[in-house]
Amino acid sequence: MPQLDRDAAQAWIRRWDLQQEDHLPDREDRFTALIDAVEAGTGRSDPLIIDLGCGPGSLSVRLLDRIPGATIVAVDADPVMLALARAAYGDRAGLHFATVDLRSPGWSGQLNLERPADAAVSTTALHWLSPEALSAMYVELGQALRPGGLLLNGDQLRIDESDSPVLARLDEALLNREEKRRFPNGHAESWSGWWDAVAADPALADPVAEREAWRDHADHHGWASRLLATHIDALRGAGFAEAGTLWQRGENRLLCAVR
Numbered sequence: 001m002p003q004l005d006r007d008a009a010q011a012w013i014r015r016w017d018l019q020q021e022d023h024l025p026d027r028e029d030r031f032t033a034l035i036d037a038v039e040a041g042t043g044r045s046d047p048l049i050i051d052l053g054c055g056p057g058s059l060s061v062r063l064l065d066r067i068p069g070a071t072i073v074a075v076d077a078d079p080v081m082l083a084l085a086r087a088a089y090g091d092r093a094g095l096h097f098a099t100v101d102l103r104s105p106g107w108s109g110q111l112n113l114e115r116p117a118d119a120a121v122s123t124t125a126l127h128w129l130s131p132e133a134l135s136a137m138y139v140e141l142g143q144a145l146r147p148g149g150l151l152l153n154g155d156q157l158r159i160d161e162s163d164s165p166v167l168a169r170l171d172e173a174l175l176n177r178e179e180k181r182r183f184p185n186g187h188a189e190s191w192s193g194w195w196d197a198v199a200a201d202p203a204l205a206d207p208v209a210e211r212e213a214w215r216d217h218a219d220h221h222g223w224a225s226r227l228l229a230t231h232i233d234a235l236r237g238a239g240f241a242e243a244g245t246l247w248q249r250g251e252n253r254l255l256c257a258v259r
Helices: 006-023 027-042 058-066 079-089 107-111 131-144 165-182 191-199 202-214 228-237
Strands: 048-052 071-076 095-099 117-123 145-156 242-249 252-258
Touching: 006 027, 006 058, 006 079, 006 191, 027 058, 027 117, 027 145, 027 242, 027 252, 048 058, 048 131, 058 071, 058 079, 058 095, 058 117, 071 079, 071 107, 079 095, 079 202, 107 131, 117 131, 131 145, 131 228, 191 202, 228 242, 228 252
Parallel strands: 048 071, 048 117, 071 095, 117 145
Antiparallel strands: 145 252, 242 252
16 A cells, blocks of 8 residues: 655645635735734744644644744644644654644643643634533643733634624625635635545545544534634633634634633
8 A cells, every 4th residue: 555655745735725725815814913923922932832723734834934943732633634744744843743632631631741832823623623622622721821821713703693693694795705706716626625535545545544433523514613702702711811803804813812
């Protein structure tokens, strides 16, 4: 059976990034804002950062490109994503990958942090957690961050229609209109299309099989974790002192919370 080497893994990650950028045209701007906030908010050239739901390492490597003195512990439970990340970036100085399920109590202890983290970051990942799992994860994250430490979460977070029905409808209407202007001919590759292609690669057969056994088949897009208010309420309940939007384009937000 063919082996997954660095070149093949990096090719899959480039294709992943293209697919993501096609559906999230402001993705790089959000990355830039997030990394700016890490630099300005941690106040040190060697921050310790936890990347929550790191995927194939797209955010982690951008952080290290900008902050080469950082130490990043990149966390995920998806066998395919971690296989790609480790094959592509496993020898990158300052970057450590950990197979950890954020839904499992005590997950932060598996990271073996030498000190409390200065920041935790995430992009387009935490909405996969149910509201109950999200709240518990934020409580444990608060214990892993130093006082004044930051959470920076970039995601598509919607206005709650039950609280602000007009704003929610307008938010969706503007998103739909912009989508039609930007992509009159549709998108090049879908999220599911990328996964179908990965599943057909013999070099990824083992992690694909592991993923099928692991993944939760629930329809995450129906969960309340897609709502901004769900995150704000959970962060406040977990003891974070501040929580709000730092950067925004429609429902594409950078949520920041201060421990």
